[in-house]
Amino acid sequence: MAHPSLLGFQDAASPVMEELLHFHDHALMIVFLISALVLYIIVAMVTTKLTNKFILDSQEIEIIWTLLPAIILILIALPSLRILYLMDEINDPHLTIKALAPHQWYWSYEYTDYEDLGFDSYMIPTEDLTPGQFRLLEADHRMVIPIESPIRILVSADDVLHSWAVPSLGVKMDAVPGRLNQTAFITSRPGVFYGQCSEICGANHSFMPIVVEAVPLEHFENWSSLMLEDA
Template sequence: MAHPTQLGFQDAASPVMEELLHFHDHALMIVFLISTLVLYIIVAMVSTKLTNKYILDSQEIEIVWTVLPAVILILIALPSLRILYLMDEINDPHLTIKAMGHQWYWSYEYTDYESLGFDSYMIPTQDLTPGQFRLLETDHRMVVPMESPIRVLVSAEDVLHSWAVPALGVKMDAVPGRLNQTAFIASRPGVFYGQCSEICGANHSFMPIVVEAVPLEHFENWSTLMLEDA
């Protein structure tokens, strides 16, 4: 869960998010080294009194400032492409959930069950209980088994939405008339919060996403109770 003074990302709750955190640190270190080098060159040029008015061109310098940026871009691009393909992999999902965006709530349908589905609305501030988070809690959570591949089919009923849960490293556009898919594996139990990440109207800020990862036996008990209440 993010907090007001947080400087970095949330703790990773999925293997993909762990890879994204490593890539962020990798790219940030490269940017830091480049910034340090450029700052040093600027300070050296401003502070030095030595100049050479007769250097019109330099083949060596041109080679360096052409090859070096190319190498740096390759060092950034290769791990980025690896993560991109990793995020698109969906191998033998144990559970498929259809998430539909509406103005302004989410509806979930567990397609492996005949009649397991519900709407998920934000809990108004005046109805919150102590310990609940303002603008993030919902009346129904999307419950999933931990350490299991979960496929999420994402679409929208009316306008563009985006289903995003930062701790799981998931963000997928919900487009009316189009069915997009993403996948994740919750590597630890917990409650993970997200929000619609596409401006979708006046109440865009009031359609949160809550994913609860639980052990498999707890998920089976929850699904049984939900089916009995349906």
Template sequence: MAHPSQLGFQDAASPVMEELLHFHDHALMIVFLISTLVLYIIVAMVSTKLTNKYILDSQEIEIIWTVLPAIILILIALPSLRILYLMDEINDPHLTIKAMGHQWYWSYEYTDYEDLGFDSYMIPTQDLAPGQFRLLEADHRMVIPVESPIRVLVSAEDVLHSWAVPALGVKMDAVPGRLNQTAFIASRPGVFYGQCSEICGANHSFMPIVVEAVPLEHFENWSSLMLEDA
């Protein structure tokens, strides 16, 4: 959950998000070192009084400023490609959920069950209970079992939407007429908030995503109650 004045990412709640945090730190360190080197060169050039008017070219310098950036790009590209392939990998999901974007709410369908689905609307500010978060609470949460591979099929009914939950490292575009998929594993119990991340009209800011990860036995009890009420 984000908090006021937060500068970094939310705490990771999935293995993919942990990998993204590590890659962020790795890339940021490379950027910091490059920025420090460039700043040092600029200061040195401005402050020095030594000049050499007779150097027209230098093979050594040209090799250095060609090879060094190539090495830096490789150091960034290899971990990035690894994470991209990791995010696309979907092996034997225990649960498949279809998330459909509408103007301006989400609907969820648990495809492994015969009749388990519901719409999820934002709770208006005046109806919030004490301790709930403005613009983030939904009347129905997407409940999942913790430490289980979850596949989410994402599409839209009307315009472009995007299903995103930062703590889980998930963001997938919802495109009308197209079925995209993503997968994640919630590594700890909790309630994780997200929002539509594609501008989709007047109430774009009012279609939150709430994912609740619970132990397997609690999920089974919840699904049984939902099926009884259906």
């Protein structure tokens, strides 16, 4: 969960998000090295006579300036493509959930593996919050899932573009009217993870919170049984 003075990303709660954090650090180090090298050359050219014939007219330098960017792009592209394919891969999901944006501005969830398990999820107004709850992030019904289980999310909308995004899980998928998009994730630990609609979908764009609660399988079965009894 984000908190004041947080300088980095939220703690990863899925293997994909862990990979994204590692890739971010990897790319940031490359950017830092490039910036340091360029800054050193600029300072050296200003303070010393570095602009000699070797720098201005040298075939060796031209070869380095050509090969080095290509090598850097390869170092960034290869891990990036690997993570991209990991995010798109969906193998034998244990649970499929439809995350729908039927009308502005709330989410509806349907557990397709159960016949009558579905509900709408509205943001809790500020005046109704209890101590410990987060303003603009709490929902009256959380999307409950079992931990360490592949979860497939089918995302769509009825009115305008929306986006179902949970930063801690490394998930962000656009909800497009008339189109069914899908993504998948696995939660590696129990907890409550917050997200919001990440598409500017209208006046109440910031009031479409997403709350995912990851619990052990036994607790999920108890929760689903209670929800089906109340349906």
